[in-house]
Amino acid sequence: MSNISIDFLGFTLKNPLMLTEGPLSGSLELIEKASKFEIGMIFTKGIRLESTESPVPYIRKYERSLINADWSDIGFQEWLRTINSLQTDIPIVTSIAKNYLNPDTAVEMAVELVKAGSKTISFVDYDPIQLVDTVKKARPLIKAPLMVKLPPFLPNLEDVLKSLVSAGVDAIAAMDSIGPVLSIDIKTGEPIMGSKDGSAYLSGKYILPVTLKYIYEISRFVDVPVVGVGGVTDYKSAIQMIMAGATGVGMVTAPILEGFDVFNKTASGIKEYLEEKGLEKVGELRGITHRKVRERNISTNLKAEINQAKCTSCGLCEKICYSKAVIIEDEKYRIIKEKCVGCGLCASVCSFDSITFNGRII
Ligand SMILES: Cc1cc2nc3c(=O)[nH]c(=O)nc-3n(C[C@H](O)[C@H](O)[C@H](O)COP(=O)(O)O)c2cc1C
Structure with a gap:
């Protein structure tokens, strides 16, 4: 019998699948709804100091992906109440939208969230120097596991990762949606998104190859567990993410487009794949691609x-x-x-x- 549970940051998760930051984990009701599905871990939507609303429209289907300009949030005080009253067996990561905060404020919020019952904190920022600084400041004050979520295309990736690890980070998630991007309505010439200049971020199926390469590189440089998020839509893409080196696999766009049931389908797909291959644990797939690349001979001139x-x-x-x-x-x-x-x-x-x-x- 194959087993798809994983050990992650001191938790035993029923499977490696994670609902990461986005509208489906933006409130108590939604998190409780998500908890009924085959999801190993849930990350809250990015927590901001004040409640915020997004410019309309802010989420649009873009073929088999999404573009979004979603910066809505219920705000920090409401999150404290939410974490305090959440009833779920699924481990929750409270994710702080560090982009919009200075490191000291982000750390103060993290301390308060832990007091309210949060068992894991994640900081999300497009600026890696700020991320390192925030982890350094948070580490002596917070015993709970600390994660960060990286934006795509970081230059000096190896240096950033090493600084995060020496600052005391426990796990790394990558990546946020890709952007800024632009899409134009040819009837009017206007950007299709509600943000002032139409800027938005791309997520979902189209970004999978970018994420896979990123996870492959990140897991080359660090030993802490990595969560691969970006473009996973089914068991095949989830398995690729694990083969590239991920311990956990996040999804947001797929459950928005297809419903939470995509987690159940993906979890059973992974299990069936393991059984077919005669593997006992999902961890046996982790990082396989690294070994394959080392052993690989390049062929040219084949017909x-x-x-x-x-x-x-x-x-x-x-x-x-x-x-x-x-x-x-x-x-x-x-x-x-x-x-x-x-x-x-x-x-x-x-x-x-x-x-x-x-x-x-x-
Ligand atoms: C509508 C929407 C809202 C999002 N909001 C957040 C957020 O508040 N904080 C965050 O870190 N990431 C946010 N994300 C990014 C996702 O967590 C994820 O990193 C990205 O969408 C790639 O995964 P996917 O291809 O499975 O959607 C959002 C994504 C979408 C589509």
């Missing part, structure tokens, strides 16, 4: 071949091949080896694994 027994003649490979290496001969798709440039694009659109390179499915 595609079509396995006729598997080919359904759908024709997608012919349509997409820009070097015109796929032809039809006797009603069968074939590769002209001299024309094939070995890019692999045809294999990526074949749903039947019928295209191989030197016998290897890529």
Whole structure:
């Protein structure tokens, strides 16, 4: 029997899936609703000193992703009451929107949140120097685990991570939505978002490859547990995140678009995957990609071949091949080896694994 529970910051979580900061964890009612699903840990929406409202509209579906300019929050005093009265067995991380606060105020808020019952604190900031400073100040005052959430594309990543670890951080989450981004309504020429200049942030399916690379790099540099968040929508993307080095896997856009049930589906997908692979624990997948990369031999100059027994003649490979290496001969798709440039694009659109390179499915 495979086991998908994980140990994280002294808690045993029923699975590695986490609802991270966003509108679905913005109030007592929503957190209590989320707690009924297969979620290992819940991060509150970013806590601000004062209650705030966002410019309308502030969340828009963007194909299979979202863009948002959501800075709404119920405010610190309401969060203290919320944490105090929360009834749930799921560990809660209170997440402080450090961006909008100086380090001393953020630390004072963290101390108050711990007194109100918070068992884990996270600081979120686009400025890594401020993050390091905040952790340094909070560490001597707070026994509870301290986390940070990093923005994407940090330069000097290794230095920032080492400074956070020596300041006493217990876990690192990455990453926040990507931005600022802009989308324009061509009927009017106006930005589609309600913020003054239309600036917003991109999250969801489109950002998965960016997050994966980031988590891979972060987990190369530090030993503290890492939470991968950004673009996870199903068990396959969650498993990729763990293989890249994550201990926990966050989601926000997927449950907004599909409902909380996406956590249940993802959790059972991970379990089935482990069972199929004969693995006992989800932790056995962690960081596999690091090992694979070390062992990897790079191949060049390989040519595609079509396995006729598997080919359904759908024709997608012919349509997409820009070097015109796929032809039809006797009603069968074939590769002209001299024309094939070995890019692999045809294999990526074949749903039947019928295209191989030197016998290897890529
Ligand atoms: C509508 C919305 C509101 C968000 N609010 C916050 C927030 O208050 N604090 C924060 O740290 N991240 C916030 N995020 C970012 C998410 O926690 C997460 O890092 C990001 O969306 C990437 O994950 P995803 O692709 O699963 O959505 C928000 C995201 C969305 C979509």
